[in-house]
Amino acid sequence: MKVVSVGAHPDDPELGMGGTIAKHTARGDNTEVILVTLGGVSGDPRQREEEAQKSSQILGVKKLHILDYPVSKLNKRSTELAKIIKKLVDEINPQRIYTHSPFDFHQVHTTVSNSVLNGAKDVNQILFYEYISSTTQYFIPDAYVDITSFIDLKIKSIKQHKSQLHRLYMRPNVVRSLANVRYIEAKLGSDPSGLAEAFVIQKMIL
Ligand SMILES: [Zn+2]
Incomplete structure (x- = not known):
């Protein structure tokens, strides 16, 4: 199976679904990652690129696409970005x-979410991942992935983003806490330290 995040x-794909990416890799799936920006003002772009490369290797990402799209152009709906995403x-x-x-x-x-929906409308399956620091209460999961065996890879990949590690939501205990809640609420099993990532299905054609 070929999947794209x-x-x-x-650091967005790692925080949102690093365990799921590692699980896809372990299953032999081909996972590619598209990063729209290099983070704008939140760090040196070259350092952030290097961090993203290291992190992708840990998760077994087959190909990392860095669009380096200007953050300043993402303050409203972007048909230009949708076209770039569609082509890729x-x-x-x-x-x-x-x-x-x-x-x-x-x-x-x-803006990225809307551009993906617009640019990738022919793709059969589209899911939204959860982002601990900015997903709102309107995110109501209806799909879960058990990542108990992949949490170490997820945390190791997050730790590669050294320029962002001062942020509260990058801390391993915070990442584990959310994943533990998601595992329990999904009733994935009886492991008290079980962990899961949660998703919202936008489209699922089987
Ligand atoms: Zn982000």
Whole structure:
């Protein structure tokens, strides 16, 4: 299976679905990541690119696409970005795409989400991942992935983003706490320290 994860910033795919990416890799799926920006003012772009490369290697990402799209152009709906994403997605031809939820108060995340929906409308399966610091209460999960065996890879990949580690939501205990809640609420099993990532299905053609 070929899957693509789209993130607005370096570290978005890891935080939202790093365990799921590692699980896809372990299953032999071909996972590619598209990063729309290199983070704008939140760090040195070259450092952030390097961090993203290291993190992708840990998760077994087959190809990392860095669009380096200007953050300043993401303050409103972008048909230009949708076209760029469409061209790339048509080339990759994945069966499934994951991206930001439109239920997010970060403007750049919602613009990317809308651009993916617009640009990848021919893809059969589209899911939104959860982003701990900016997904809103309107994100109501209806799909879960058990990542109990993949949490170490997820946390290791997050730790590669050294320029962002001062942020509260990058802390391993915070990442584990959310994943533990998601595992319990999904009734995935009886392991008290079980962990899961949650998603909202936008489209699922089987
Ligand atoms: Zn982000």
